[in-house]
Amino acid sequence: MDKYIQSPGMVYKKRTEGWATTYKGAYGINAIPDISKIQAKKIVVWGDSFVEAHQVEDNEKIPQRVTQKIISKRANEDYLCFGAGKSGDSLADFYFDIQKYEKKIDNIILHVILLTDLKDSLPDQNSDKKDGVYQAIPLLLKYNIWKPKYQAIKKRLNDYGLYFVWEPTKSGIEAITQTNLFPQFNWISPRLKTNQAETNTPEKKLPDSVSWRFLFDKFKDISKAPILIVYCPDIPLLKNGNVVLEDQHLSQIHRLVPILKMNGIGFINAGPAFISLYSKSKKFPRGFQNSNPVKGHFNAMGHEIISDVIFQAIISERHIP
């Protein structure tokens, strides 16, 4: 596939945010050993770490829940929903990955893209963990294989059964490389060096709508299957002790939706579903007891809400009869 994906058979145990075990199959897809061998009609949910969802068990993740809902409604038909994409991915990555995956996996009838941050649809992102590079000036989408760092060191440690020393070693390396070693002749303490990638990210110079028109014009030709974007705003939000229910990006969404429509891309806003969850039960769709109770990745409830939103959209727009 000419991209970095986790090896099939890898097991991820997440314990610091949520508590779950994720099993990787072929093509970096969770919980399905080899998707290419399954003949069912397939719905792909694209996303970053929010879809990779190492924080919840495999059967609680969005794609698996969508599959369960479809089965309960269409028990005698073969549909399968699976998740694709890795932590850090953005729409530029999905532009290339949709095309790659369609060559390997047949019978894809719908692509659902989870958009949890509008920045993921804009150019000039930090290129760490990204294969797709989306630059603003000039507007350009290009492919650039991302490789995780320190693979050789990690493999060597693993070969000698010393993988457990990796985390403190990495902390030590980062402490040394990120600390300014020279005295600062000023009034304040030496600052740590900021992440170079972040400081080098140029300011966005183009209006959002120009970038979106370019990007989604490209998207409309990449697949015969329809594309549906599910926008998951960061609400409800806890700010200074108060729960905020208004999405501060609504004005941008109002500019985005017509552009998507123009290019034949569906759009669903999951924000009202999140607000409804909070209003009824005072619960948050994100957060875990062992990390932060209100923010971070989606918890089981968040996955349920979004899977329901996707399922309702699939039914109402007749992506499945």
Place this chain on the structure above:
Amino acid sequence: MNFHHVYFFPLLCITIALLLLVKSGVKKRIIVLITSLIFYSYVDLVFSLILAMSLIVSYICSLNIYRHENVYVKKMALLIGILINGISLFIFKYLSFFFENTSILFDDNYSNTVLLNIGLPLGISFYSFRLISYLVDVYKRRLDPPSVIDFSIYGTFFPIMVSGPISRALRFIPQISNITITADKLYRGYRLIAIGFFLKLFIADRIAPYVNFFYDHNEAMDFISAWMAVLAYSVQIYCDFAGYSSTAIGVALMMGLEIEDNFNFPYLAKSISDFWRRWHITLSEWIRDYIYIALGGNRGGALRTIVNISVAMVLCGLWHGAAWTFVMWGGVHALLLIMNRVWRETKASMILSDQYPRIYNVCAWFITYLSVTLSWVFFRSESLKQAKEVILQLFSFSFNGIGWYHPFVLFVLIAFAFFHLLYKSNIRWIVLPIDSKYTPTILLCLIWLSFVFYPTEFQPFVYEKF
């Protein structure tokens, strides 16, 4: 520079290596002095000049106190030395607070805009107190002024520079002439450093985000989360500060110098006065000797004693920070000390402690711990308003709001209580005795845990701000 900075340990290792190689006492002192100066000037080269000024003035004053026979000259020299250190501390730490509060009185908008962002010289609260105690000790003839080098080492000694302990010149300076590093000291120092790192990195810094989250959003949290956060903060501040002190004492020991202990299981105290004999011992002794006793102590009758206690504890609170919350915290402790003093003299307390010693001790411990923990709410809150909100929330018994019962915080609270129970039951292995065979292994595990679980959000030492 601080203990957690990556270049600290190479500096320490080089210093110890040089101290081992060099035989001459003078050269050893020079090495210690240069290391201390590098440590301090690395952080703030310009503020090193402020430190230098304090040292020069204090030393000259001490020489005048020592050499002159005239009592008036001695007193003037003492006063000048104390004033210079006091004024320096006031300007850098309290001037903004002073302007903010006086502008409210005089409705002077200009005062609000005075640019007072001149920063806080590292460790100024600690070295000012060390220098003042030095001057008083010279005045009272407990100590003769040492050589310039020895005095400079005392004033700049880097392990205790940032957050204490507030080492007394009487105990520290005599050691300087005979700096000896032995295998025993190296091991004991390493033990203290390992324990300090564990307390700071594994415990304090990992529960800090929980406490910070609560205090950022306290109105939205339920009352159980409020209790958890308040209890967690009592653990956090103890582990943070005791961790720092342990590391500082360990580093000094590895360099051949003994520093006073600063903590002695304060949360096992059975009265508030007992608490202050166990918490930040060097500060409480300083406050007792140079403020409380200087004001007359308990020698002027009950009312005078109450006033002296109040002044001493309010100043203690103010020393911690230029904010009304710290003043209030000091005031709360003054009140607790006064109430404890009154209670101890009642017949009821004598009867209960004689007839029901176990129950009495348990109740005494519980009331002390609860009072101290609730007083920490003032210490941690951003404002008196927030402190009031938090305290009311603790007794609201309301489950409305976000319930965050972080498993690691719960584990720490339970383990912390269990650890103290084991210690109280005389199970001494829990404190890693030096002569025990399993101690080296456990120390390695503590260091391992500290670095494997190195917190992603590193928290500055709480007392570094003071």
